[in-house]
Amino acid sequence: MTTTLITGANKGLGYETARRLLEAGHTVWVAARDESRGRAAADALGARFVQLDVTDDASVQAAAAIVAAEGGLDVLINNAGITGPHRDAADLTGADALEVYSTNVASIVRTMHAFVPLLRRSENPTVVNVTSGLGSFTAVHDTSRVEASVVSPLYNSSKSAVTMLTVQYSRALPEMRINAADPGYTATDLNGNSGHQTVTEGTDAVVELALRGPDGPTGTFIDRSGVAPF
Known part of the structure; x- marks a missing residue:
């Protein structure tokens, strides 16, 4: 049976991804920073729970040790x-940037460092990085697309970095399948539920x-239509 771990899986896209993969027959680890919310989500889904704060090296390593002791991992979904x-771009600070990049970008380096040893034991090691069309240079320059209208220097640039990390890890670890997915404009807490897609479409x-x-x-x-522009 395929075992999958999903970070930030207690709500939104992560929760729906867990639900769908459980339905497909995966054993799923719901990984979340907040233990009470994470356990509640895992219990509701019939999944396993592991506490994991993607901004904390020790937390990520501890989660990897738990998953390893319970049989290992085949699929990692960041x-x-x-x-x-x-707020206005001119008012953003270095501390703001460090917070966003720690959560969105450095987190992938943390999880890869901790979980690659487990993935290497799998017959079908897979990594999926959830990125965004807002990080696509092509999309944000195409005025016919919604991405061109969104000005969010830290978030957008962090997702550009996620997509590049995906490419670089795929070349560094050719024995694994490492790809990036753009959910599209999906109604979640991240955008105040303003997206036009459902979470099912977004996953x-x-x-x-x-x-x-x-x-x-x-x-x-x-993205859900096929190959997306970088």
């Missing part, structure tokens, strides 16, 4: 993320990548 403060690309076989591509970036 879903946790924040938008950062909502289509993530679930597709998680379910791909060992012969699937690596280093790609997709």
Whole structure:
């Protein structure tokens, strides 16, 4: 049976991804910073829970040790993320940037460092990084797309970094399938539930990548319509 861990899985896209992968037959670890919310989500889904704060090295390492002791890991989904403060670009600070990049970017380095040893024991090691079209240079320059209208220096640039990390890890670890998924404009807490897609639609690309076989591509970036522009 395939075992999957999803960061930030106590609500929104992470929760729906967990639900769908459980339905597909995966054993799913709901990883969340808040223990009470994470356990409640896992119990509601029929999943396992592990406490994991993606901004804390010791927390990530401890979670990896628990998962290893319980049988290992096949699929890692890096879903946790924040938008950062909502204020004028000129008022953003270095501390703001460090907070966003620690949660959205450095977190992937932390989880890869902790979980790659487990993934290397899997017959079908898979990593899915949840990124965004807001980090696509092509999309934000295309005035026909909604991404061109969104000005969010820290969040958007952090998602550009997530997509590049995906490409670089896929080249560094060719024995694994490491891909990025853009959920699209989905109604979640992250955007005040203003997105036009449901969470099920928003998880289509993530679930597709998680379910791909060992012969699937690596280093790609997709949305629910197919290959997405970088």
